[in-house]
Amino acid sequence: MRSEIIAVGTELLLGQISNTNAQWISSRLADLGIPVYHHTVVGDNLERVSATFNQAQERSDVVIVTGGLGPTEDDLTREGGKVVFGQELVEHKETMEKIQRYFDQNQKRMSENNRKQALVFKDADVLENSEGMAPGQIYHHNRVLWIFLPGVPTEMKHLVNNHVIPYIRSNFQLGSQIVSEMMHFIGIGESDLETKLHSFITSQTNPTIAPLASEGEVGLRLTATGDTTDEARQKIKDLKHQLLEYVGDFYYGSDSITIEETVSDLLKEKELTIGSAESFTGGKFLERMVSLPGASSICKGGCMVYTAEMKENILHVPKSLINEYGTISYECAEVMALKSKELLDVDIAVSFTGVAGPSSSEGQPPGTVFIGLQIGEKKTEVYKYHFHGGRDQVRIRAVKKAYEILFHRLKK
Amino acid sequence: MRSEIIAVGTELLLGQISNTNAQWISSRLADLGIPVYHHTVVGDNLERVSATFNQAQERSDVVIVTGGLGPTEDDLTREGGKVVFGQELVEHKETMEKIQRYFDQNQKRMSENNRKQALVFKDADVLENSEGMAPGQIYHHNRVLWIFLPGVPTEMKHLVNNHVIPYIRSNFQLGSQIVSEMMHFIGIGESDLETKLHSFITSQTNPTIAPLASEGEVGLRLTATGDTTDEARQKIKDLKHQLLEYVGDFYYGSDSITIEETVSDLLKEKELTIGSAESFTGGKFLERMVSLPGASSICKGGCMVYTAEMKENILHVPKSLINEYGTISYECAEVMALKSKELLDVDIAVSFTGVAGPSSSEGQPPGTVFIGLQIGEKKTEVYKYHFHGGRDQVRIRAVKKAYEILFHRLKK
Incomplete structure (x- = not known):
């Protein structure tokens, strides 16, 4: 079985984005034992899209196409398929209703070109796109299986995981x-x-x-x-x-588990609640946890205390402590963890204070980070780090480090 | 002038790495005004490499090939070119000496396959690879300009910047x-x-x-x-x-500006401070702003109030209001914005309450979002939305929408 992946979109040929879709799909096909023989990127040009599709029809058994399914005149995947298959496009009723509903709910007028997203090849299996508008399609033409997917990675991945892989598994004899x-x-x-x-x-x-x-x-x-x-x-x-x-x-x-998921699972298992007091991380620690389904049973809330004033007013960090040690200090991280645990009434509180950069702050170089940890009534723990990298990297590494510490403390 | 980029390497088709080389080269060619019509990835297979090269020879004026120049049997770019050009490969003396020197210096025995890296097309311009072993090559075949580059990004980029772009600039009438x-x-x-x-x-x-x-x-x-x-x-x-x-x-x-940067700039210009009260967004709104350098002059802090209890305890949302309308309501968003503005002592407060999903909450379907906005002493504004997509998408869209509202309110 030979497969290939075609991405349609001039933005890829201009170098504005990288074809990460092809990589991701390839690795999923590799897991199924399906060899991929070519990746192709072609721009928003009907002649070249059709030529690329014709070539794929001749040399492959499975062709996966990403992109070119949007509402604009530049979106030419449907038209390219029409040329190659000689098959008419029909309006998919459920998709059209969904598009109309979206515009109704948001009290917007639907411009006519949005109808285009509901067009599918006659006789195609339509794959409901729960993450966006344009559906995926599975279509057979002269023994070649064609799979059309939107180019937006979240939408594409969702369709591959929930529709394409189950379809391939149940319709193909996969060897070893x-x-x-x-x-x-x-x-x-x-x-x-x-x-x-x-x-x-x-x-x-x-x-x-x-x-x-x-x-x-x-x-x-x-x-x-x-x-x-x-x-x-x-x-x-x-x-x-x-x-x-x-x-x-x-x-x-x-596999797909992340460290924040692992820590969340450990907290659920032990029936512990958590909150945070975050300065330079701006809420990133808690935000990662809130992003997980079912976070409300463990994750109660947090304080983003970016300025010294907020640290005093919301968390009641004493002014005298800030004057003596500064906000980027062992002492401040300690009190932030302790006070936020009380204020939020949680079992575990994590605090962050530091310098994300690009400039120094309170005489401390960028990358200086203090992480405080208050577990129950135990003695507050404070960890100091120096992280490399730019502003975003320092923040990401600090948050990751906090999850690492929590993981090792909780799994005991 | 039509150009295309071909990457040779099975690791790309297995999804082990992404073809970022094609993106990078495309953006450099776009700067020169050279249109790229295709990206192709082909595996380490002589028949398919030759077929891909033949197709490029027929349809393009400039062909850039990355990868397949290493010492192993899998490296087939040279052999593919030999098939298409009918041109013999010769040993490049300086490269061979360099390879030999490397092994001598590191006191290693050079295995015979390393000689392969010194093979170049007869009459090619050889581009010295200061970052690695295999040199680049510029070769003309029947009016098509072929450029062969190693697949390692640092080596490839170095050759493009120092040899390929100067060569193209001085040999082509780029004119415009x-x-x-x-x-x-x-x-x-x-x-x-x-x-x-x-x-x-x-x-x-x-x-x-x-x-x-x-x-x-x-x-x-x-x-x-x-x-x-x-x-x-x-x-x-x-x-x-x-x-x-x-x-x-x-x-x-x-160009590179983002909506959160634009809003931050407007706030700085107007000397306004901002804070947030976030439920299902978990701090994501403020986190985007804190990620920008110099955030401390506008961005004071925020409250992540994920549970009803936090909304009551930290923000003093009345229990009676929550009992009557629920936390996912116009009324709750309104009070959250109002109370957080007071608590944080900021000029503008933004509140978020809603259902990220996957399940419904308080009888409201996933995607239901209320955004509250308290500007100075004005009447609190509350906006209701229904967003599509999974949990992450709903949160991202809600935060983006808040920046959109702020942008339109601030630029007046």
Whole structure:
């Protein structure tokens, strides 16, 4: 089975955005054991879109097209397909109703070109796009399976996970089965992890082990093949068990789980509530947790106290303490954690004060960060760090570090 | 002049890395005014590499190839070119000496396959790769200019900046200079903007106008060519002036500026301070503003009041109000804005309450959002919305909408 991925959009050819969609889809197809032979990007030009589609029709069994499904005249994927398939486009009733409803609910007038988004190939399977307007489509033309998806990554990913992969799994005989698992580690560097697991990484062929570093953490992708999914899964399970004997202390979960999800799960398990007092992080710590479904059972609230005045007025950090030690200090982080725990009436409070940059503050260089942690009635803990990087990076690393500390404290 | 970019490497088709090289090269070529018509990724397979090269030879004037120049058997770019050009490969003396020197210096034995990296097309211009082993090459075949570059981004970029761009500048009549500007609009949909500017978009050729929708806003990229940069710039300026007569109300800035930056600048200009009371957005509104350098002069702090209890305890929203109307209500958003303005002692307070999903809350469906706005001593304004999408999307859209409202209120 040969597959290829086509992205339609001049913005890609102008270098305004990168074709990350092709990467993401490729890795999902790799998991299914479907080889991808080509990625192509073509601009918003009917002649070139049609030529690209014609070529794909001739050389591939599965063609996945992203982008070009919007409402404007530049959106030419439907028209390109029409040329190649010789198939008419029809209005999809449910989509048209959804578009109309959106404009009605937001009391806006719908301009006529929005109707375009409801056009689908006659006889296509229409894939409801719960994240946006234009639906996905599955269409068969002369033994080639065509899958049309919107170019917006969140919409595309949702359709692939919920419709395309289940469709492929149930309609194709996929030969040897591939199973992979991404293991996530925090609190250990990539080179350190690699050194500890060196003999495994160099000798393993099935499953393979591929390390992957990302912001403040490290991943290991295990990929196994087997005659059955169960067989491949068992190989992953066995290897994982061995790896955890060496680096289990740093492992927090696998696949799509994040460190904030892991910490949230630990809090739920222990029935603990949490809140934060955040200065230079501006609420980023709590925001990551609130982004998770069901956050309300653990996450009560927080104080964003960006100025010294706010630290005094909202959190009652004493003026004398600020005068003596400054707001970017061990002492201030300590009182922020302690006072916010009281004010928010939570089991655990986390505080952040520091210098995100670009300039120094109170004589402290950018990257200086204090994280305070108040767990129950225990003694307040304060950690000091120096992070590298620009303003955003310092904030992201500080928040990640707080989750790392919480993870290690809670899993005990 | 038509150009295209080909990346050779199975790792791209497996989704292990994204083809950021194509994006980067495209944006450099756009600066030179050279249109890119296709991006292609092909795997390490001689037949498919040759077929891809043959197609490029037929349809393009400039072909840039990245990757496949390494020492292993999988590196097939040279062999693919040999098939298409019918040209022999010769050993490049300086490169071979450099490779040998590297192994000598590091006291390693050079394996025979390393010689492969010194092979170049006979008569090619060899581009010294100061960042790595395999050199770049410039080669002419039947009026098509071929540029071969290593796939490692640092090596590729170095060669493009130091060799390829100077070569193109001095060997091509680029004649015209290109200037482009990305105009940002908020509060108007892509289709509506296009309808209002329809006559411009369809008739304009220099500058061209390309709409681009992103989360909650729309962009228009104007691209002009001229004999001089000044001439091109003037064309952009004139067209922009005309466009703003039609859609000026929605324009907030150009190029790298964001809506939160624009709002921050307006607040600084008017010497106003701001704070927020956020429920389901979890601090995301204020966090966006705190992420900007110099936020402390306008951005004092905020309250993340995720639970009903926090709304009562921190913001003193009356229990009776919550019992009667619920927390996801016009009334609650109103009191949250009013009370947070007092508590934070700011000029403007913004409040958020709503249902991010995935499940309903207080009988309200996901996507229901109330945004409250308290400006000075004016009457509190409350806006109700229904947003589409998953949990993250609803939160992002709500925050964007608040910036949109603030922008329109502040610029008056």
